[in-house]
Every structure is written in structure tokens, then in C-alpha cells.
Amino acid sequence: MGVIQPEGTTEDLCYQGTHEETSRQTTSRGMTQRNVPKTIAKANSIMRDDLVASPSPMEQVLAKRLADVEVVMRRIQGMPIPTKKSRSHCYADSPFVDEIALVDMPQKFTIPNMKLYDGTTDPDDHIASYKQRMFTVSIPRSLREACMCKSFGSSLFGPTLQWYTNLPNGSINSFAQLTDTFVEQFASSEKLEKLSADLYRVYQRRGEPLREYVSRFNKEKICIPACNLETAVDAFRKGLFSDGELYKEFTKLGCITMEDALPRAVIQIRWEEDEINQPIHSRYDSRRNDKKPEHKPAEHRY
Incomplete structure (x- = not known):
């Protein structure tokens, strides 16, 4: 006796096979259907991060207007300056490009002791002193540029450090560009060259x-x-x-x-x-102070 299949069973099996094949094609290679929800959630998270990292044009316009207002407020004597709030990812801000910012510093690297620069002396003298101090540290050749750039902020103090932290992110791509920008900023402190x-x-x-x-x-x-x-x-x-x-x-x-x-x-x-x-020596000249003994005639006794 043959087995009688109920109606619709063959169509359901065909539909199930077709659906499974379509699901395998739509998912990425090596990915099962169980991983699809996780992948979608991760993609949504990345999209949210991108939205936070890249502000909209309207936000950029508002930020620029707010900065202009702060500049005007700074000019008004006695006007309190609004406190700036830190962004969530501000710890990763760096004025250097990724080729420098993402380089890991050597484990045994220590910044040598040096006099901190406050902007009141010649910036060229500070750069020369900084280079000589850094040359005394053993740094691999492949990491030398990154170490010179990332350690420069540790040699600054006061207004110069404030200038360094306010550099735009990703605006410096080499140590030469950093020193040129530094000298240009503090050119008023340069010594006049003597002739x-x-x-x-x-x-x-x-x-x-x-x-x-x-x-x-x-x-x-x-x-x-x-x-x-x-x-x-x-x-x-x-x-x-x-x-x-x-x-x-x-x-x-x-x-x-x-x-x-x-x-x-x-x-x-x-x-x-x-x-x-x-004259000082003459006071202690024994030859001039010595007196010759007086010669007295001998007395004759009778």
C-alpha cells in the first residue's frame, strides 16, 4: 500500500525549502539565522554612533553661533563666561592625524625632565632644548616622529598648553608642522636677531x-x-x-x-x-719696612 500524503504537504515542504535557501542567500557567508538579530542590533548601534560623531548641518551652525556669542561675552568686562561641557568622547581628542595619534608609545618610554615653556621666552630656544632632551631617550626609529609629537604637550605650561589643547582634531600630520605652527603662534616672544x-x-x-x-x-x-x-x-x-x-x-x-x-x-x-x-703690595713689602741699624762709634774707655 502506498502512503497517502495529505493535501498541501508537498507545497509546504517546497515553500519551507525555498524559504531556507533564500534566508541563506540573504545572510552573509558563514552566518546563521540565529546571528541575524545580533548583527542588526550592532548595525543600529554603529549608525547611532555615527549620528553622534557627525553633527547635522543645523547643529554645526548653532555651534558656530554659540562660539561667536562666547567671543563677544569675553570682551565684556565682568561678564561670566559660560562653562563648556565635555563631550562623551573628548578623551580621544587629538590634534594629530591617525597615523600619529593611534601609535602606541614604547612601554619603557619616559619623558625626560625639562623646563616647561610658558610663552614668555623665545619659542625657537624651547624647540632646540626639547629636541636635545628627546635625543637622549632611546626611541625606535619607526616611533620617533610619533613620540616627538605626542610628548610635545608635556613640555608646555599655562597659556601654551591651552593653545595646544585647542588645536583642531587631526590638523597636525608631522612634527615639522607642529613646530612651525608653534613658532608662528608665539612669534611675539622671539628675540630680535643681533647684527x-x-x-x-x-x-x-x-x-x-x-x-x-x-x-x-x-x-x-x-x-x-x-x-x-x-x-x-x-x-x-x-x-x-x-x-x-x-x-x-x-x-x-x-x-x-x-x-x-x-x-x-x-x-x-x-x-x-x-x-x-x-700700593697694596708696598704696605707689606718687608724690604721697605726694615730699618738699617744705626752705626754708633765705639766708645773708648780710659
Whole structure:
């Protein structure tokens, strides 16, 4: 006897097989139907995060207007500035691009001790000092740029640190760009570059020993990056007393370099200091204080 199947059974089996095949095709490779709800929930979460991370055009306009209002309020004396509220993901803010921001620092890396920069001195001097300090730390070559960038904020203090934290996210892509932006921001604190002609402003004061004048002149000379040697010698000669022996000697014999002028100045310094110390030495000169015994004639007794 054959088995009689009830009506609709064959169609139901075909529909079930077709539905299962369609479900397998619509899902991703290796994914079962049990994972579909989880995948949908995860996709919805990612979409919500994207909506939070990327504000709408209207929100951007409102944020810009709010920033303009805060700028106006800062100009009003005595007006309290509204407190800014931190965003949920503010801990991940970084002025560097992902190629730098996502680099992990070496485990044994320690930022060397250095003087913090507050914006009152030359920014170029701070960068030079920062580089020399960082060069003393062993850093792998592949991580050197990232370490130089991410450690720079630790060398700042006060208004300079505030400037660093306010840099736009992802706006810095190298250490060179960071230093250029830094110098441009604090350019008002740069030292004026001295010229060779500035040495003519250094002259020997009345009553000033020659040793002190030479010391002051050398301090000014080493502050000039590219000092002209002829100008330096001429300024040194004209800074001396016109009635002094050293000025007369330089004028008669002439000097081409400071190596020729300084030895003659040293000789004159020794002579001046010896003249000053001569009265002091005379007080303790035993030869002058010793008195010769008086010769008395011998008395003849009768």
C-alpha cells in the first residue's frame, strides 16, 4: 500500500525549502539565522554612533553661533563666561592625524625632565632644548616622529598648553608642522636677531677696568650668529678709551682678527692690574719696612 500524503504537504515542504535557501542567500557567508538579530542590533548601534560623531548641518551652525556669542561675552568686562561641557568622547581628542595619534608609545618610554615653556621666552630656544632632551631617550626609529609629537604637550605650561589643547582634531600630520605652527603662534616672544654693527654700541665706561670691558664685549659677540670679524675688531678698538695705551697700539699696528687683538688686551690687563695692586703690595713689602741699624762709634774707655 502506498502512503497517502495529505493535501498541501508537498507545497509546504517546497515553500519551507525555498524559504531556507533564500534566508541563506540573504545572510552573509558563514552566518546563521540565529546571528541575524545580533548583527542588526550592532548595525543600529554603529549608525547611532555615527549620528553622534557627525553633527547635522543645523547643529554645526548653532555651534558656530554659540562660539561667536562666547567671543563677544569675553570682551565684556565682568561678564561670566559660560562653562563648556565635555563631550562623551573628548578623551580621544587629538590634534594629530591617525597615523600619529593611534601609535602606541614604547612601554619603557619616559619623558625626560625639562623646563616647561610658558610663552614668555623665545619659542625657537624651547624647540632646540626639547629636541636635545628627546635625543637622549632611546626611541625606535619607526616611533620617533610619533613620540616627538605626542610628548610635545608635556613640555608646555599655562597659556601654551591651552593653545595646544585647542588645536583642531587631526590638523597636525608631522612634527615639522607642529613646530612651525608653534613658532608662528608665539612669534611675539622671539628675540630680535643681533647684527655685527650692534657691537659699536658696546664701549668702555669711564672708570671701568679693561677686563670687564673685554668680558662684556665677548658676551655680545657670541650672541651674533654670523658676526663679521673685521667689524668686530674695529668695534672693539673704537670702544676703548681714545687716550688709552691699548687704543694707540691698535691704531698704530692694526689688528685683523680678534685672535690678534685679545692677546694684546691680556697684556694690557695684566699691566693695569699690577699698577692697581702696587700700593697694596708696598704696605707689606718687608724690604721697605726694615730699618738699617744705626752705626754708633765705639766708645773708648780710659
